[in-house]
Amino acid sequence: MPEHLTLQFIKFLRGRGYLITRQRRKIAETVFSTPGHFSVEDIHDLLQRKKVSASKPSIYRTLNVLIKSGLVVQYRIGRRFNRFIIVRHDQHYDHLICTKCGRMMEFKNGTIEEQWSQVAKDHEFVITNPRLEIFGFCKKCRVKWPSVNQPAISLGHP
Amino acid sequence: MPEHLTLQFIKFLRGRGYLITRQRRKIAETVFSTPGHFSVEDIHDLLQRKKVSASKPSIYRTLNVLIKSGLVVQYRIGRRFNRFIIVRHDQHYDHLICTKCGRMMEFKNGTIEEQWSQVAKDHEFVITNPRLEIFGFCKKCRVKWPSVNQPAISLGHP
Protein backbone atom coordinates (compact mmCIF):
# COMPACT_ATOMS: atom_id res chain seq x y z
CA MET A 1 0.00 0.00 0.00
CA PRO A 2 2.78 2.50 0.76
CA GLU A 3 4.70 1.11 -2.22
CA HIS A 4 1.67 1.68 -4.36
CA LEU A 5 1.66 5.38 -3.50
CA THR A 6 5.40 5.71 -3.95
CA LEU A 7 5.04 4.26 -7.41
CA GLN A 8 2.23 6.66 -8.15
CA PHE A 9 4.54 9.49 -7.16
CA ILE A 10 7.36 8.17 -9.34
CA LYS A 11 4.91 8.04 -12.19
CA PHE A 12 3.95 11.64 -11.53
CA LEU A 13 7.61 12.69 -11.51
CA ARG A 14 8.25 10.92 -14.78
CA GLY A 15 5.16 12.43 -16.37
CA ARG A 16 6.11 15.96 -15.43
CA GLY A 17 9.75 15.72 -16.39
CA TYR A 18 11.12 15.67 -12.86
CA LEU A 19 14.21 13.59 -12.18
CA ILE A 20 13.77 10.48 -10.06
CA THR A 21 16.50 10.83 -7.46
CA ARG A 22 17.46 8.64 -4.54
CA GLN A 23 16.36 11.35 -2.09
CA ARG A 24 12.94 11.83 -3.66
CA ARG A 25 12.31 8.12 -3.63
CA LYS A 26 13.41 7.75 -0.01
CA ILE A 27 11.44 10.75 1.16
CA ALA A 28 8.33 9.48 -0.60
CA GLU A 29 8.77 5.99 0.87
CA THR A 30 9.09 7.46 4.35
CA VAL A 31 6.11 9.73 3.89
CA PHE A 32 3.89 6.96 2.59
CA SER A 33 4.78 4.58 5.38
CA THR A 34 3.92 7.14 8.03
CA PRO A 35 0.46 6.65 9.52
CA GLY A 36 -1.48 9.81 10.38
CA HIS A 37 0.05 13.22 10.02
CA PHE A 38 3.72 14.18 10.04
CA SER A 39 5.99 17.20 10.03
CA VAL A 40 9.15 18.01 8.09
CA GLU A 41 11.04 17.33 11.30
CA ASP A 42 9.42 13.88 11.60
CA ILE A 43 10.50 12.87 8.12
CA HIS A 44 13.98 14.19 8.70
CA ASP A 45 14.33 12.18 11.93
CA LEU A 46 12.94 9.01 10.39
CA LEU A 47 15.40 9.23 7.53
CA GLN A 48 18.33 9.78 9.86
CA ARG A 49 17.27 6.78 11.91
CA LYS A 50 17.34 4.74 8.71
CA LYS A 51 20.82 6.13 8.00
CA VAL A 52 19.54 7.66 4.81
CA SER A 53 20.74 11.13 4.02
CA ALA A 54 18.28 13.77 2.89
CA SER A 55 18.69 17.38 3.88
CA LYS A 56 15.84 19.50 5.17
CA PRO A 57 15.81 21.70 2.10
CA SER A 58 15.38 18.56 0.03
CA ILE A 59 12.53 17.41 2.22
CA TYR A 60 10.84 20.77 1.85
CA ARG A 61 11.35 20.72 -1.89
CA THR A 62 10.11 17.16 -2.23
CA LEU A 63 7.09 17.84 -0.06
CA ASN A 64 6.21 20.68 -2.38
CA VAL A 65 6.29 18.29 -5.29
CA LEU A 66 4.26 15.74 -3.32
CA ILE A 67 1.66 18.42 -2.70
CA LYS A 68 1.65 19.31 -6.38
CA SER A 69 1.10 15.64 -7.17
CA GLY A 70 -2.03 15.70 -5.05
CA LEU A 71 -0.87 12.76 -2.95
CA VAL A 72 -0.18 14.85 0.13
CA VAL A 73 -2.02 17.75 1.71
CA GLN A 74 -0.65 20.39 4.03
CA TYR A 75 -2.27 21.66 7.20
CA ARG A 76 -1.42 24.56 9.38
CA ILE A 77 -2.62 24.58 12.90
CA GLY A 78 -1.24 27.61 14.62
CA ARG A 79 2.19 29.00 14.02
CA ARG A 80 4.49 26.12 14.77
CA PHE A 81 2.25 23.26 13.91
CA ASN A 82 2.77 22.56 10.25
CA ARG A 83 1.57 19.10 9.33
CA PHE A 84 1.14 17.03 6.22
CA ILE A 85 -1.11 14.08 5.57
CA ILE A 86 -1.46 11.56 2.80
CA VAL A 87 -4.47 11.88 0.59
CA ARG A 88 -6.40 8.66 0.17
CA HIS A 89 -7.86 8.40 -3.25
CA ASP A 90 -9.96 5.32 -2.60
CA GLN A 91 -12.30 6.92 -0.13
CA HIS A 92 -11.83 10.22 1.56
CA TYR A 93 -12.76 11.14 5.07
CA ASP A 94 -13.38 14.39 6.82
CA HIS A 95 -11.53 15.28 10.01
CA LEU A 96 -11.98 16.62 13.48
CA ILE A 97 -8.64 18.21 14.36
CA CYS A 98 -7.59 19.12 17.86
CA THR A 99 -5.73 22.44 17.82
CA LYS A 100 -4.09 21.59 21.13
CA CYS A 101 -2.60 18.14 20.57
CA GLY A 102 -2.98 17.84 16.79
CA ARG A 103 -5.02 14.62 16.99
CA MET A 104 -7.17 13.92 13.96
CA MET A 105 -10.37 11.92 13.97
CA GLU A 106 -12.06 10.84 10.79
CA PHE A 107 -15.72 10.95 9.92
CA LYS A 108 -17.98 11.03 6.94
CA ASN A 109 -21.13 13.03 6.30
CA GLY A 110 -22.81 13.01 2.92
CA THR A 111 -25.30 15.73 3.73
CA ILE A 112 -22.58 18.27 4.46
CA GLU A 113 -20.79 17.37 1.25
CA GLU A 114 -23.87 17.93 -0.85
CA GLN A 115 -24.47 21.28 0.80
CA TRP A 116 -20.96 22.63 0.37
CA SER A 117 -20.82 21.62 -3.26
CA GLN A 118 -23.97 23.61 -3.81
CA VAL A 119 -22.65 26.64 -1.97
CA ALA A 120 -19.44 26.58 -4.03
CA LYS A 121 -21.41 26.22 -7.23
CA ASP A 122 -23.59 29.18 -6.32
CA HIS A 123 -20.51 31.35 -5.88
CA GLU A 124 -18.59 30.05 -8.89
CA PHE A 125 -15.94 28.89 -6.49
CA VAL A 126 -13.50 26.02 -7.05
CA ILE A 127 -12.91 23.90 -3.98
CA THR A 128 -9.33 22.74 -4.30
CA ASN A 129 -9.48 19.75 -2.01
CA PRO A 130 -12.98 18.69 -1.02
CA ARG A 131 -12.37 17.74 2.57
CA LEU A 132 -13.94 19.10 5.70
CA GLU A 133 -11.83 19.95 8.72
CA ILE A 134 -13.43 20.84 12.01
CA PHE A 135 -11.02 22.47 14.45
CA GLY A 136 -11.47 22.49 18.18
CA PHE A 137 -10.51 20.52 21.27
CA CYS A 138 -10.74 16.79 21.52
CA LYS A 139 -12.12 14.84 24.46
CA LYS A 140 -8.75 14.82 26.23
CA CYS A 141 -7.89 18.47 25.71
CA ARG A 142 -11.31 20.03 26.29
CA VAL A 143 -10.92 19.66 30.05
CA LYS A 144 -8.07 22.13 30.12
CA TRP A 145 -9.89 24.57 27.88
CA PRO A 146 -13.29 24.94 29.46
CA SER A 147 -14.38 28.19 27.84
CA VAL A 148 -15.96 27.10 24.61
CA ASN A 149 -16.05 30.61 23.20
CA GLN A 150 -12.31 30.88 23.14
CA PRO A 151 -11.20 31.14 19.52
CA ALA A 152 -9.37 28.21 18.03
CA ILE A 153 -6.12 29.99 17.70
CA SER A 154 -4.14 32.70 19.37
CA LEU A 155 -1.14 34.68 18.33
CA GLY A 156 1.71 32.98 20.00
CA HIS A 157 -0.02 29.67 20.09
CA PRO A 158 0.89 27.23 22.92
CA MET B 1 -20.66 50.21 15.21
CA PRO B 2 -16.85 50.33 15.26
CA GLU B 3 -17.03 52.49 18.42
CA HIS B 4 -19.37 49.97 19.91
CA LEU B 5 -16.80 47.20 19.49
CA THR B 6 -13.96 49.35 20.74
CA LEU B 7 -15.95 50.04 23.87
CA GLN B 8 -16.62 46.37 24.26
CA PHE B 9 -12.89 45.76 24.09
CA ILE B 10 -12.17 48.49 26.64
CA LYS B 11 -14.70 46.86 28.90
CA PHE B 12 -12.94 43.54 28.44
CA LEU B 13 -9.58 45.11 29.31
CA ARG B 14 -11.00 46.69 32.43
CA GLY B 15 -12.65 43.46 33.51
CA ARG B 16 -9.46 41.44 33.16
CA GLY B 17 -7.18 43.95 34.82
CA TYR B 18 -5.41 45.05 31.64
CA LEU B 19 -4.29 48.66 31.40
CA ILE B 20 -6.15 50.83 28.93
CA THR B 21 -3.35 52.48 27.01
CA ARG B 22 -3.36 54.95 24.14
CA GLN B 23 -1.90 52.30 21.83
CA ARG B 24 -4.43 49.64 22.68
CA ARG B 25 -7.27 52.06 22.14
CA LYS B 26 -5.88 53.25 18.80
CA ILE B 27 -5.13 49.76 17.57
CA ALA B 28 -8.64 48.60 18.50
CA GLU B 29 -10.20 51.62 16.77
CA THR B 30 -8.23 50.90 13.62
CA VAL B 31 -9.05 47.21 13.69
CA PHE B 32 -12.75 47.80 14.19
CA SER B 33 -12.98 50.35 11.41
CA THR B 34 -11.35 47.99 8.92
CA PRO B 35 -13.85 46.21 6.71
CA GLY B 36 -13.06 42.60 5.80
CA HIS B 37 -9.82 40.98 6.84
CA PHE B 38 -6.54 42.65 7.70
CA SER B 39 -2.92 41.82 8.51
CA VAL B 40 -0.55 43.14 11.15
CA GLU B 41 1.14 45.06 8.36
CA ASP B 42 -2.18 46.65 7.35
CA ILE B 43 -2.84 47.93 10.85
CA HIS B 44 0.70 49.22 11.15
CA ASP B 45 0.40 51.14 7.88
CA LEU B 46 -3.01 52.56 8.73
CA LEU B 47 -1.73 53.84 12.06
CA GLN B 48 1.31 55.45 10.46
CA ARG B 49 -0.90 57.15 7.93
CA LYS B 50 -2.92 58.56 10.82
CA LYS B 51 0.37 59.72 12.40
CA VAL B 52 -0.33 57.53 15.39
CA SER B 53 2.60 55.67 16.82
CA ALA B 54 2.24 52.01 17.66
CA SER B 55 5.06 49.58 17.15
CA LYS B 56 4.63 46.21 15.55
CA PRO B 57 5.33 44.33 18.76
CA SER B 58 2.53 46.33 20.35
CA ILE B 59 0.20 45.48 17.51
CA TYR B 60 1.02 41.81 17.88
CA ARG B 61 0.52 41.98 21.60
CA THR B 62 -2.75 43.85 21.31
CA LEU B 63 -4.02 41.45 18.67
CA ASN B 64 -3.36 38.65 21.13
CA VAL B 65 -5.56 40.37 23.64
CA LEU B 66 -8.20 41.07 20.98
CA ILE B 67 -8.25 37.39 20.15
CA LYS B 68 -8.52 36.51 23.82
CA SER B 69 -11.47 38.87 24.06
CA GLY B 70 -13.20 36.88 21.33
CA LEU B 71 -13.78 39.98 19.20
CA VAL B 72 -11.22 39.02 16.57
CA VAL B 73 -10.33 35.71 14.95
CA GLN B 74 -7.10 34.75 13.26
CA TYR B 75 -6.69 32.93 9.96
CA ARG B 76 -3.67 31.41 8.36
CA ILE B 77 -3.65 30.72 4.67
CA GLY B 78 -0.22 29.47 3.75
CA ARG B 79 2.94 30.74 5.39
CA ARG B 80 2.90 34.42 4.65
CA PHE B 81 -0.79 35.03 4.66
CA ASN B 82 -1.74 35.70 8.23
CA ARG B 83 -5.07 37.47 8.45
CA PHE B 84 -7.45 38.58 11.14
CA ILE B 85 -11.14 39.30 10.98
CA ILE B 86 -13.63 40.85 13.32
CA VAL B 87 -16.14 38.50 14.85
CA ARG B 88 -19.69 39.70 14.51
CA HIS B 89 -21.64 38.72 17.54
CA ASP B 90 -25.03 39.66 16.17
CA GLN B 91 -25.12 37.16 13.35
CA HIS B 92 -22.30 35.02 12.11
CA TYR B 93 -21.59 34.01 8.56
CA ASP B 94 -19.56 31.27 6.99
CA HIS B 95 -16.91 32.04 4.41
CA LEU B 96 -15.56 31.04 1.07
CA ILE B 97 -11.88 31.99 1.18
CA CYS B 98 -9.66 32.26 -1.86
CA THR B 99 -6.23 30.87 -1.08
CA LYS B 100 -4.74 32.86 -3.95
CA CYS B 101 -5.98 36.40 -3.35
CA GLY B 102 -7.40 36.05 0.15
CA ARG B 103 -10.86 37.26 -0.84
CA MET B 104 -13.64 36.19 1.50
CA MET B 105 -17.26 35.68 0.54
CA GLU B 106 -19.95 35.18 3.13
CA PHE B 107 -22.76 32.68 3.13
CA LYS B 108 -25.08 30.92 5.48
CA ASN B 109 -26.28 27.33 5.50
CA GLY B 110 -28.35 25.99 8.35
CA THR B 111 -28.25 22.39 7.22
CA ILE B 112 -24.48 22.23 7.37
CA GLU B 113 -24.49 23.80 10.84
CA GLU B 114 -26.89 21.21 12.17
CA GLN B 115 -24.80 18.42 10.73
CA TRP B 116 -21.47 19.55 12.08
CA SER B 117 -22.89 20.11 15.55
CA GLN B 118 -24.07 16.54 15.50
CA VAL B 119 -20.72 15.20 14.31
CA ALA B 120 -18.90 17.10 17.06
CA LYS B 121 -21.35 15.86 19.66
CA ASP B 122 -20.86 12.26 18.49
CA HIS B 123 -17.11 12.58 19.00
CA GLU B 124 -17.26 14.57 22.24
CA PHE B 125 -15.43 17.34 20.46
CA VAL B 126 -15.61 21.03 21.37
CA ILE B 127 -15.71 23.30 18.34
CA THR B 128 -13.85 26.41 19.37
CA ASN B 129 -15.02 28.74 16.68
CA PRO B 130 -18.23 27.59 15.07
CA ARG B 131 -17.65 29.01 11.65
CA LEU B 132 -17.27 27.22 8.36
CA GLU B 133 -14.48 28.17 5.98
CA ILE B 134 -14.30 26.73 2.52
CA PHE B 135 -10.91 27.21 0.87
CA GLY B 136 -10.35 27.24 -2.84
CA PHE B 137 -10.11 29.62 -5.76
CA CYS B 138 -12.57 32.39 -6.43
CA LYS B 139 -14.05 33.25 -9.80
CA LYS B 140 -11.12 35.54 -10.65
CA CYS B 141 -8.30 33.25 -9.56
CA ARG B 142 -9.62 29.90 -10.75
CA VAL B 143 -8.39 30.52 -14.28
CA LYS B 144 -4.75 30.97 -13.33
CA TRP B 145 -4.64 28.12 -10.83
CA PRO B 146 -6.36 25.14 -12.30
CA SER B 147 -4.83 22.31 -10.29
CA VAL B 148 -3.26 23.22 -7.01
CA ASN B 149 -3.96 21.06 -4.03
CA GLN B 150 -4.59 22.69 -0.71
CA PRO B 151 -6.64 22.04 2.39
CA ALA B 152 -10.07 23.10 1.36
CA ILE B 153 -12.70 23.25 3.97
CA SER B 154 -12.49 23.85 7.63
CA LEU B 155 -14.68 24.62 10.53
CA GLY B 156 -13.13 27.09 12.94
CA HIS B 157 -9.86 27.16 11.10
CA PRO B 158 -6.88 28.72 12.91
Added chain:
DNA sequence: TTGTGTGCAAACGATTTGCAGTACC
Protein backbone atom coordinates in the same frame (compact mmCIF):
# COMPACT_ATOMS: atom_id res chain seq x y z
C1' DT C 1 4.15 55.07 43.54
C1' DT C 2 3.84 50.62 41.50
C1' DG C 3 3.62 47.59 38.20
C1' DT C 4 2.08 46.83 33.46
C1' DG C 5 2.83 48.34 28.69
C1' DT C 6 5.77 50.21 25.12
C1' DG C 7 9.49 50.49 21.78
C1' DC C 8 13.78 49.35 20.28
C1' DA C 9 16.95 46.09 18.87
C1' DA C 10 18.14 41.65 18.92
C1' DA C 11 16.73 36.80 18.94
C1' DC C 12 14.13 33.19 16.99
C1' DG C 13 12.82 29.47 14.05
C1' DA C 14 10.69 27.60 10.21
C1' DT C 15 11.27 27.96 5.48
C1' DT C 16 13.71 29.52 1.30
C1' DT C 17 17.55 30.53 -1.67
C1' DG C 18 22.38 31.05 -3.93
C1' DC C 19 25.81 28.41 -5.35
C1' DA C 20 29.22 24.83 -6.14
C1' DG C 21 29.36 20.20 -6.62
C1' DT C 22 26.62 15.74 -7.75
C1' DA C 23 23.96 12.55 -10.16
C1' DC C 24 20.26 11.37 -13.12
C1' DC C 25 18.93 10.48 -18.01
Added chain:
DNA sequence: GGTACTGCAAATCGTTTGCACACAA
Protein backbone atom coordinates in the same frame (compact mmCIF):
# COMPACT_ATOMS: atom_id res chain seq x y z
C1' DG D 1 27.30 15.70 -21.59
C1' DG D 2 23.97 18.54 -20.16
C1' DT D 3 20.59 19.78 -17.06
C1' DA D 4 18.10 19.30 -12.92
C1' DC D 5 18.88 18.15 -8.03
C1' DT D 6 21.29 18.13 -3.65
C1' DG D 7 23.42 19.99 0.40
C1' DC D 8 25.51 23.41 2.78
C1' DA D 9 25.49 27.84 4.58
C1' DA D 10 23.50 32.03 4.57
C1' DA D 11 19.43 34.86 3.84
C1' DT D 12 14.67 35.71 4.72
C1' DC D 13 10.71 37.19 7.08
C1' DG D 14 7.05 37.15 10.23
C1' DT D 15 6.86 36.91 14.95
C1' DT D 16 8.61 36.97 19.73
C1' DT D 17 11.46 38.53 23.56
C1' DG D 18 14.83 41.10 26.81
C1' DC D 19 15.40 45.20 28.69
C1' DA D 20 15.27 50.10 29.91
C1' DC D 21 12.03 53.56 30.01
C1' DA D 22 7.17 55.49 29.94
C1' DC D 23 2.78 55.78 31.59
C1' DA D 24 -1.94 54.28 33.44
C1' DA D 25 -4.09 53.56 37.79
